[in-house]
Amino acid sequence: MNTHTPPRFDPTRVPHLQGSFTPVTEEVEVADLEVTGELPAALDGLYLRNGPNPRFTPIGSYLYPIDGDGMLHGIRLSGGRARYRNRFVRTPALLAEERAGRALWGGLESMITPDVDQVGPELAGTFRDLPDINVVRHGGRLLALAESACPYRVGTELETLGKEDFAGALPAGITAHPKIDPVSGEMVVFCYGLEPPYLTWSVIDREGTVTRGPTPIDGVDEPMMIHDMALTARYAVLVLAPAFFDLGAALSGGSLLAWRPERGTRVALIPRDGGPPRWATDEAFWLWHTVNAYDDGPDADAAVILDYVQWSRLLLGGGPEDASDPVSGGLVRARIDPAAGSMARTMLDDTRVEFPRIDDRRIGRRHRHVALATGTGRTDLLTGEYDAVRWYDTETGTSRVWSAGNLSVGEPVFAPDPGHDPTGHDPTSQDSDGHGYWLAFATDRTDGSSWFLVIPAEDPASGPVARARIPVRVPLGLHGCWLPTP
Numbered sequence: 001m002n003t004h005t006p007p008r009f010d011p012t013r014v015p016h017l018q019g020s021f022t023p024v025t026e027e028v029e030v031a032d033l034e035v036t037g038e039l040p041a042a043l044d045g046l047y048l049r050n051g052p053n054p055r056f057t058p059i060g061s062y063l064y065p066i067d068g069d070g071m072l073h074g075i076r077l078s079g080g081r082a083r084y085r086n087r088f089v090r091t092p093a094l095l096a097e098e099r100a101g102r103a104l105w106g107g108l109e110s111m112i113t114p115d116v117d118q119v120g121p122e123l124a125g126t127f128r129d130l131p132d133i134n135v136v137r138h139g140g141r142l143l144a145l146a147e148s149a150c151p152y153r154v155g156t157e158l159e160t161l162g163k164e165d166f167a168g169a170l171p172a173g174i175t176a177h178p179k180i181d182p183v184s185g186e187m188v189v190f191c192y193g194l195e196p197p198y199l200t201w202s203v204i205d206r207e208g209t210v211t212r213g214p215t216p217i218d219g220v221d222e223p224m225m226i227h228d229m230a231l232t233a234r235y236a237v238l239v240l241a242p243a244f245f246d247l248g249a250a251l252s253g254g255s256l257l258a259w260r261p262e263r264g265t266r267v268a269l270i271p272r273d274g275g276p277p278r279w280a281t282d283e284a285f286w287l288w289h290t291v292n293a294y295d296d297g298p299d300a301d302a303a304v305i306l307d308y309v310q311w312s313r314l315l316l317g318g319g320p321e322d323a324s325d326p327v328s329g330g331l332v333r334a335r336i337d338p339a340a341g342s343m344a345r346t347m348l349d350d351t352r353v354e355f356p357r358i359d360d361r362r363i364g365r366r367h368r369h370v371a372l373a374t375g376t377g378r379t380d381l382l383t384g385e386y387d388a389v390r391w392y393d394t395e396t397g398t399s400r401v402w403s404a405g406n407l408s409v410g411e412p413v414f415a416p417d418p419g420h421d422p423t424g425h426d427p428t429s430q431d432s433d434g435h436g437y438w439l440a441f442a443t444d445r446t447d448g449s450s451w452f453l454v455i456p457a458e459d460p461a462s463g464p465v466a467r468a469r470i471p472v473r474v475p476l477g478l479h480g481c482w483l484p485t486p
Helices: 092-100 247-251
Strands: 035-037 045-049 071-078 081-088 134-138 141-145 152-154 160-163 187-192 199-204 210-216 229-231 235-240 243-245 257-259 265-271 278-282 286-295 304-311 329-337 342-349 353-357 369-374 388-393 398-403 407-409 413-416 436-444 450-456 466-470 480-484
Touching: 045 413, 081 466, 134 480, 187 229, 187 235, 199 235, 229 286, 235 286, 235 304, 265 329, 278 342, 286 353, 304 342, 304 353, 329 353, 342 388, 413 480
Parallel strands: none
Antiparallel strands: 035 466, 045 071, 045 480, 071 081, 134 141, 141 152, 152 160, 187 199, 199 210, 229 235, 235 265, 243 257, 265 278, 286 304, 304 329, 329 342, 353 369, 369 388, 388 398, 407 436, 413 436, 436 450, 450 466
8 A cells, every 4th residue: 555645643652662762863883982890801792783773753653573674783892892883774665765864664554655756666565674673693694684584684894785585595584583503503594474385494504505495384374473483403493373464454454463362372393304393282372582492302202392481462562551461471481292292381480571592502402591681570661671681590490680770671692701611612511501791782761871781691690790881872672692703
């Protein structure tokens, strides 16, 4: 549906365009940040985070965390000093809007697209690319990732290099949460779509070559939203919660996504050797993010252990929760029996948490420590806003918390201490788990100042050993990574 006159929409009433989420438009670079405390001299690399940040005032609609232009925020650490740079991911749509000086595309729920006289025939009537969710490095490529589309490749100075389809092998793209096996070096990805095949998976080797092209997953006959995945040595693990795309409703002014709890939640265990998927079913729950998964033994029918953050239902945007049906959640461990097609779920911690991360060298193997953003009980925080970091120990069942006070904290990312390798050669060893630092951006709700935090993994409740002042506000965003200097 093309139109020059957007429907009535007041962005000043959208919670996720206000406060710590307020977009920034200035791109800056500062060579030497002001630091309180002492940055670990052993950390040499780039901490990079992506997130939705509209370049211009949105029109039509804005639905967090799906909508918004991608903006990368990078902290380069070396020799105990820090340098900052931020850059938009400049898609063709963003470039067209910069030429026009205003937004031309509406949010996904509004279905507004520009006409030929606004953007030319190539972009007219198309939906904009939104590589604003995550960022990864694999096979020599640094990729800004969208919800389910081709990623955009960026350069060492965060400049946009263009759309990446892996030499034409993945034309539909990938989702925002691929998983990289630290042993094989393979990156396993999936992609969902609005037309058949509705769900596929693929494999990209450590050199960046697609070794398994898009492979349809049997048993999926409707378009569904699936945000994250997990990986074990044997399986790719996909959780199919009952969130179905409804284009008819969207075109008539309704919601693009329909929550149908009567359909239940299914889990697909997809053998990495190419065998048919093995399914398990349970009552409905929603999952934004997995923690990790692993095979619980060497046998072919060994159970799969999946840790994840569970929500009782899907909630998008920043509207008030239904008091009669509040959204509940927590950190959950599921034991999935591939032979019986069943799963048993155990609540490990019923605290409201999100953005779970582990030491990425443990992906697909047993992990011990999980870091999560959490809250201290404040009632004035928005959906997706947290004021503390929580560390859960899966061996002891205990947790430690650092309260950030007036700071709203983002996703914690683990940076291993390069000087600690007790095995001498195998950083994926369980003995290496937990030695390093947790990195995060945080924004002060009282004055809008933003900070880069470095928290010691061995005593995280003690708080940051260093804080670097960011020269511009960093809006609360989504996902990032630590990229050690090769």
